[in-house]
Amino acid sequence: MVQNLRNVCIIAHVDHGKTTLVDFLLRQAGTFASHQRVDDRVMDSMDLERERGITIQAKNTAVRVGDTKINIVDTPGHADFGGEVERIMGMVDGAILLVDAAEGPLPQTRFVLQKALQQGLRLILVINKVDRPDARIDEVVNQAFDLFVDLGASEAQADFPIVYACARQGWCTLNRDEIPDLLSGAKKTTLKPLFDAILENVSKPKITDAGGFQLMVSNLSYSEFVGRLAIGRVISGTVKKGQRVTRRGIDAAGNPINEGFNISQLAVYEGLTQMPVLEVGAGDICV
Numbered sequence: 571m572v573q574n575l576r577n578v579c580i581i582a583h584v585d586h587g588k589t590t591l592v593d594f595l596l597r598q599a600g601t602f603a604s605h606q607r608v609d610d611r612v613m614d615s616m617d618l619e620r621e622r623g624i625t626i627q628a629k630n631t632a633v634r635v636g637d638t639k640i641n642i643v644d645t646p647g648h649a650d651f652g653g654e655v656e657r658i659m660g661m662v663d664g665a666i667l668l669v670d671a672a673e674g675p676l677p678q679t680r681f682v683l684q685k686a687l688q689q690g691l692r693l694i695l696v697i698n699k700v701d702r703p704d705a706r707i708d709e710v711v712n713q714a715f716d717l718f719v720d721l722g723a724s725e726a727q728a729d730f731p732i733v734y735a736c737a738r739q740g741w742c743t744l745n746r747d748e749i750p751d752l753l754s755g756a757k758k759t760t761l762k763p764l765f766d767a768i769l770e771n772v773s774k775p776k777i778t779d780a781g782g783f784q785l786m787v788s789n790l791s792y793s794e795f796v797g798r799l800a801i802g803r804v805i806s807g808t809v810k811k812g813q814r815v816t817r818r819g820i821d822a823a824g825n826p827i828n829e830g831f832n833i834s835q836l837a838v839y840e841g842l843t844q845m846p847v848l849e850v851g852a853g854d855i856c857v
């Protein structure tokens with residue numbers, strides 16, 4: 571059960587290229603067998619989710635790089651989901667802020683970014699669409715830096731790695747000077763620098779040693795086939811299919827609830843799908 575893991579979320583304003591980036595991360599990570607079709611709009615694929623009888627607001631994806639699995643958690647694009655945003659931040663150890671090289675950071679991502687900073691997450695800035703003729707890369711980097719400081723980033727958080735990307739062509743670089751050659755085709759690369767940046771900058775999931783199994787539930791959902799679904803991160807121990815567990819919560823009046831139930835199914839994220847498993851270990855995100 572022990573495996574290398576990283577849990578990250580993506581913060582992006584709509585249209586800055588989140589779906590495109592995740593599509594290419596999935597393709598390049600080799601998550602898919604060649605016969606599997608990569609749905610063109612991964613994070614937006616609500617129909618796909620309906621087909622499976624599962625609808626969750628924050629959609630999760632997982633990619634494998636070597637022996638490491640990276641869970642990628644989506645965040646809502648706006649501030650209407652305050653509590654949800656905090657719960658999502660509790661699942662991850664790092665965040666990717668994806669910003670359009672021409673538009674720069676927009677106010678709508680401010681709230682989610684602030685929550686990520688408050689949670690102490692390590693951030694990676696991805697400047698996307700560096701191919702745009704109206705790209706103003708250095709200015710946008712400076713704007714992002716000012717925004718971080720403005721939102722109370724720690725010194726370490728303000729010292730973020732910067733990845734320059736053209737998600738639509740499936741490449742990125744940490745070397746600003748390399749961009750012209752990559753745009754002209756004189757040099758070629760992939761999204762590997764982003765994978766590497768995640769592995770280097772985002773720490774492994776913190777695991778508390780509470781003894782038994784504990785899952786921090788971040789989201790609830792429902793499946794016609796299975797019943798109630800809880801999505802979250804295993805913060806301690808392991809859990810097995812069929813196990814009897816207790817849900818600890820509070821009711822509307824603030825009274826504690828301890829509700830016992832059996833885990834009839836367990837799944838982890840693998841590519842775009844939820845893969846049924848018999849056991850989930852600490853650190854992983856599961857349903």
Ligand code: GDP
Pocket residue numbers: 582583584585586587588589590591613698699700701702735736737738739
């Ligand atoms: P999302 O709303 O953040 O998921 O954004 P999408 O991934 O749907 O992308 C929005 C638009 O930006 C689409 O038309 C993409 O083709 C385009 N796009 C994504 N990445 C790039 C890029 O690197 N360069 C350019 N020029 N366009 C891009």
